[in-house]
Amino acid sequence: MSYSVKEVFYSLQGEGFHSGRPAIFCRMSKCNLWTGREADRAEAVCQFCDTDFIGTDGQNGGKFVDAETLCQHLLQFWPQDTLAKPFVVLTGGEPLLQVDNTLIQALHSHQFEIAVETNGTKSAPADIDWICMSPKANAPIILDCGHELKLVYPQPDLMPEKVANLDFEYFYLQPMDDKDPEVSQNNIKQAVDYCLKNPQWHLSLQTHKLLGID
Ligand SMILES: C[S@@+](CC[C@H](N)C(=O)[O-])C[C@H]1O[C@@H](n2cnc3c(N)ncnc32)[C@H](O)[C@@H]1O
Ligand SMILES: Nc1nc2[nH]cc(C(=O)O)c2c(=O)[nH]1
Ligand code: SF4
Numbered sequence: 001m002s003y004s005v006k007e008v009f010y011s012l013q014g015e016g017f018h019s020g021r022p023a024i025f026c027r028m029s030k031c032n033l034w035t036g037r038e039a040d041r042a043e044a045v046c047q048f049c050d051t052d053f054i055g056t057d058g059q060n061g062g063k064f065v066d067a068e069t070l071c072q073h074l075l076q077f078w079p080q081d082t083l084a085k086p087f088v089v090l091t092g093g094e095p096l097l098q099v100d101n102t103l104i105q106a107l108h109s110h111q112f113e114i115a116v117e118t119n120g121t122k123s124a125p126a127d128i129d130w131i132c133m134s135p136k137a138n139a140p141i142i143l144d145c146g147h148e149l150k151l152v153y154p155q156p157d158l159m160p161e162k163v164a165n166l167d168f169e170y171f172y173l174q175p176m177d178d179k180d181p182e183v184s185q186n187n188i189k190q191a192v193d194y195c196l197k198n199p200q201w202h203l204s205l206q207t208h209k210l211l212g213i214d
């Protein structure tokens with residue numbers, strides 16, 4: 001099977017549990033909750049997406065004919081002369097539309113530690129090392145267990161209480177970023193207030209945006 005990848009870059013994980021950790025980001029093309037076209041945003045199930053995931057024309061993107069070819073492409077972005085095993089974050093778009101057992105096994109055969117950022121609407125192949133599930137209002141939750149649940153906040157139709165009992169080790173609220181900075185600031189304030197009142201929930205800031213890195 002081939003894999004369509006929008007972009008690949010090496011950066012620090014900006015969000016959630018692994019925040020600050022160097023990682024290769026592999027952004028898979030396409031999502032099942034939005035076409036990615038601005039003209040369709042208002043009708044999309046997920047309307048707040050901050051990401052361009054259409055096509056394969058981003059930095060280091062492309063269509064990779066098989067899992068081994070994609071692994072070799074990703075490996076180039078990990079520094080040589082390090083004791084740290086390569087860490088890859090499979091994101092998108094929705095990575096679980098494409099990520100399959102073959103890719104997971106190929107990445108593991110090259111000693112990758114594998115994290116996935118998913119909207120939870122699809123089941124995941126076995127043996128992913130770190131599953132971060134970010135549920136979306138009005139979308140089904142199929143993947144109801146994993147390592148980290150990261151809820152973008154506020155989503156009036158998906159309050160934290162609705163997902164607080166799912167089988168995850170860590171629960172994060174991530175303030176919804178908006179094109180209007182005042183709205184973003186207000187979302188941060190609301191997320192902080194919620195965490196202080198409900199300490200099961202920890203705050204996840206999108207630190208890569210604060211740092212001005214990818
Ligand atoms: C672009 S998504 C790709 C992975 C997957 N489709 C998902 O939604 O989890 C990566 C992460 O960014 C979060 N995200 C997207 N738009 C956001 C926004 N405007 N503000 C804060 N987080 C956002 C998502 O909820 C998800 O945790
Ligand atoms: N630095 C950085 N960290 C991230 N964590 C999740 C991201 C994503 O878009 O999935 C992301 C991203 O785009 N950049
Ligand atoms: S599910 Fe993820 S990739 Fe898809 S539109 Fe929403 S935030 Fe963007």
Ligand SMILES: [Mg+2]
Binds near residue numbers: 050051
């Ligand atoms: Mg992002």
